[in-house]
Amino acid sequence: MGRAPVRIGMVGLGRMGKRHADNLARRVDGAELVAGCSPIDDETAWAREVLGVGASYRELAELLRHPGLDAVVLATPAIVHVDQIVSALEAGKHVFCEKPLALDLADCLRVEEAAARHPDKIVMVGFVRRFDPSYRDAYRHIEAGGIGRPFLVRSQTGDQLDPSGFFVRFAPTSGGIFLDCSIHDIDLARWFLGNPRPRRVFATGVVAVHHDLTAVGDVDNGVAVVEFAEGRLACLYASRTLAHGHDTHTEIIGTAGSLMVGQNPRRNRVEIADAHGVRNLCVADFYERFKEAFLLEIQEFVDCVRAGTPPPLTLRDATEATRIGLALAEGQRSGRVVELAELGG
Amino acid sequence: MGRAPVRIGMVGLGRMGKRHADNLARRVDGAELVAGCSPIDDETAWAREVLGVGASYRELAELLRHPGLDAVVLATPAIVHVDQIVSALEAGKHVFCEKPLALDLADCLRVEEAAARHPDKIVMVGFVRRFDPSYRDAYRHIEAGGIGRPFLVRSQTGDQLDPSGFFVRFAPTSGGIFLDCSIHDIDLARWFLGNPRPRRVFATGVVAVHHDLTAVGDVDNGVAVVEFAEGRLACLYASRTLAHGHDTHTEIIGTAGSLMVGQNPRRNRVEIADAHGVRNLCVADFYERFKEAFLLEIQEFVDCVRAGTPPPLTLRDATEATRIGLALAEGQRSGRVVELAELGG
């Protein structure tokens, strides 16, 4: 490529942060992972020892003063995303931030304003599915007219049941199942349907297994319908309780055909014929399913930074997905049909 | 079997009536098709000449006086179902009636009352999918505990696009897409979820292709959510515009697994590998998909009549499905969440 690599600081080195760091250190062309940042010393030590990352910081503010730093990648709790993005922008850094951007519309708008003040900086939010080769292929097929005019997206995010109920402990701060899981499906629906204007939503759900969720007003299985302008619809499902594995799939229905992406979440190309019938095992979690997409996503961010071109998804996309997600959460809580106009934005 | 066959009169000899007549004349054990009834002489002539049916009538009232008649099978327009069932019951005949029972709740109740006055007579409504071997097998698997406690049914009825728009002409009297198509999915949801009490529904839809439907307030693609008591849900989709064929399928999700019935509507066991990829052709219409079920259904009716045992689905089932279907239609028209309590029944 000839150009200098993008010098990146990784912020947050938990489960997802480690994965991003590993990609940045070994597999992303044109990136140099120059620093790790985490309040947990074991995590920065891991980056130093396993990945050979030269610098470690406990605070974002310190990292932002790292000489020559070009960009930060944030894999931190959602609650701090907005402040961190704004700080990084003000320090003149490009930002990649894991989803969700925020759990509040005003926060999303605050980031948009900060970004507007720094138009030469790239801010990209991690809607990873847009980088999955299968979803990309589906998008191209649709763009080429392969299914006529798309008008309905049915999409689900389904996690395998974790009997330990690990996620239940995070439920109070997750924003609920729709903001935590369906946000990806919302983004896909907007993408495949051509960014139509959302008008109304209906959402509901049940607690099938994790009865502790009732206390915090959340559910472990939710369904929702989003009405967009111009006769477009999305129908969503999110589950925390699937038996067979992580099952995320999407159907895009058009006037001349439909596409299914990931219908059977097969682990690989092996099929087993035995006393259980003919079968395939399934991917265990979203990372097994989207491992390649996580690499392609961060590569795209780095490529955009180097080329100075805008990223394929904008902050507006993240705000809009959040706005719809918030409407779904409100709908599920209230039992009402929620008009998007109520929420502003 | 020893017992005398059930002597049956077939009422309505249009497309579906001919199929029932053909089954009754040739394939149903213990049945004797003794008469055909239609105001169209060509239709009764067909029954006489092709099937060798001995008697022909223009009016139901005449048929009901046919000596020795035991039962009638109704494949007539929905609008006349209720009067015909009541007449047949009052004449002391068993009745099998094609779905829908009625497009109005009061009518359903009127039939229930008539049936209550004739407790020795069987009245069975044609929810044909309950007799499909795959749906039956799914039911047994669930009953045996194979998926834990079922709590969510996702089900769709999808017709292949008919560019002639034939069905549009019948839209004004069909009751709309939910009463015409989704009624089957509603019945399946009730069956698989253990007949839970419906509480609220949300329904919406779009006109994707058949723009003439707008004038009559109908849509060609509809989605709906039904909330039942005790944490159970159904999520429905109905379409008149599919490109690949008739695609009816159902997913039943439980706490320990899920079942899919008919996911890929394959025509048969042939797969083609050619320039289009690896593929299978699809069933063209509901009859190709449910041909065997139509035979098993009418066989079951005849067996119940002969054995004097109640049929596996009751008039109450038909009333309940209609009640939910009416709520969906009202929801789609009004844009409101509809409480089932509003509709009475």
Place this chain on the structure above:
Amino acid sequence: MGRAPVRIGMVGLGRMGKRHADNLARRVDGAELVAGCSPIDDETAWAREVLGVGASYRELAELLRHPGLDAVVLATPAIVHVDQIVSALEAGKHVFCEKPLALDLADCLRVEEAAARHPDKIVMVGFVRRFDPSYRDAYRHIEAGGIGRPFLVRSQTGDQLDPSGFFVRFAPTSGGIFLDCSIHDIDLARWFLGNPRPRRVFATGVVAVHHDLTAVGDVDNGVAVVEFAEGRLACLYASRTLAHGHDTHTEIIGTAGSLMVGQNPRRNRVEIADAHGVRNLCVADFYERFKEAFLLEIQEFVDCVRAGTPPPLTLRDATEATRIGLALAEGQRSGRVVELAELGG
């Protein structure tokens, strides 16, 4: 139809005989099952009591004197097929005979000669797969040029492992795995490839589970290659030891595409997603797989008899399949490539 039904005597009322009798008594248009014939009184009693068959005989010779008898259906041991067919022909009856026609080429030719002396009588051998709707659909697709010129058939007959080893007791008289199982695949290969002239065969096999077979020179898994004239091939596999069910499938490869029939022997349209992955159960035996084809086959025989038209498969087809099957058996025994010219016929 107008014409008189074909009056049929069922010869052999064991497992397969009962199935044919049940079809003839209840489901075949234009057939009348007038008599049952078996040396076992319980079997003829079953036909009388369950199916209402009026006459019972212990000997074929007696059955052939039944007044007005038009045809016989033979589901007897292979060893008696030839004598029975010749007797029936000489008595002026049409004959349907279960496969295999014979285990010896001279016997096949003897039947052909007898049939030639009675050209007005129909003799049809039960290669049931030709009547399976999926195989028929594949044939039509090929005839219409859908895969270009077909040049290779890969086909297998696989039975589910029966731990009781029931079939082992019949192995000494079965003719071996190729004549017992692969004969169907041979017939399909000839059909799909346009009846090419066979030139050479290679066959081999292993005893994987049923070690008692070694004593009789048979195997429980066999593979074979058949070279036909004009650049056509068949590659066959037969197994007695499959874990997942009865798995019969066929691939036809042409210059512009290929077809697979029955690749995954799914029991029905149900898929299960649970701790074992995503899976489908399989058909248990050949009858579950080919139940519909058995009915269509015997219906075709009856239709041919009534219409006086030749059946779609000829005695020559049965002879040719047997000739190739015998070559495979000889190849497996001797370890040699066997030239078909060696076997005469």
Place this chain on the structure above:
Amino acid sequence: MGRAPVRIGMVGLGRMGKRHADNLARRVDGAELVAGCSPIDDETAWAREVLGVGASYRELAELLRHPGLDAVVLATPAIVHVDQIVSALEAGKHVFCEKPLALDLADCLRVEEAAARHPDKIVMVGFVRRFDPSYRDAYRHIEAGGIGRPFLVRSQTGDQLDPSGFFVRFAPTSGGIFLDCSIHDIDLARWFLGNPRPRRVFATGVVAVHHDLTAVGDVDNGVAVVEFAEGRLACLYASRTLAHGHDTHTEIIGTAGSLMVGQNPRRNRVEIADAHGVRNLCVADFYERFKEAFLLEIQEFVDCVRAGTPPPLTLRDATEATRIGLALAEGQRSGRVVELAELGG
């Protein structure tokens, strides 16, 4: 890892060489691509300019004198493999060589002898499928007893028809379809069956499309059977003429189940439902199918070099596969069953 990277010279920079070079330069942990070697200046220029490879050579002998070189990767014509491996070994380098090792048994043995004289050097031949995640998963499932005792491998290598007949020009030096394509299937069969001793082979084939092959004694579709000791078999198919894409798949049949790897060569997770039915597109060529495996394979080579551990597949494996491939080629030419003992080795 801490240790110094393995300094590698890439020999041959054609289509496959470029892919290996790209992996070595960007994606293989612990590798440093220090030099490119090709008689074609454009190719070494590409390595220099695109990958930043520092040194370029026209001759292997020069490359072997490159200071500090640890290993070479050979993606050169098969005809020179043996001399190049021997030279590299004598220069004290580790060697990774693309398949086939050689087209002659004496050559294979000559490499084995050279390797025996340099026991501290690693020589690994590129049977890439062993590194494919799906094939590896299948192997683990078998090792864990998941299908009982494996006794039959059916495996195919099928290339999409190239109407330009490009490959035909290389047919005279390819060793024929069995040595060029089936060698991979042979290696898999040996791997899955536990390296059984081969006893006899039968091979045949047809020219379906590429009639120019007849002149060189090759075929474009071949089938073969390999008998191993102790009741094990392999049944192989190779094709140059498939319509739907590159279709390589393998079935391993055991006494308690079977595995299929790659049965439907789906391109990705997208399914299309349209006027052609329900379908998926297919991988176009072996590289699209095995791209990940090529990376894992070369990573494994580098890991072995660094760790000083023997590679998972040995030169003996390559010799054995070649020996069987030569027997198949002889079988196809001669029409005879070929005893492996005839070939020595």
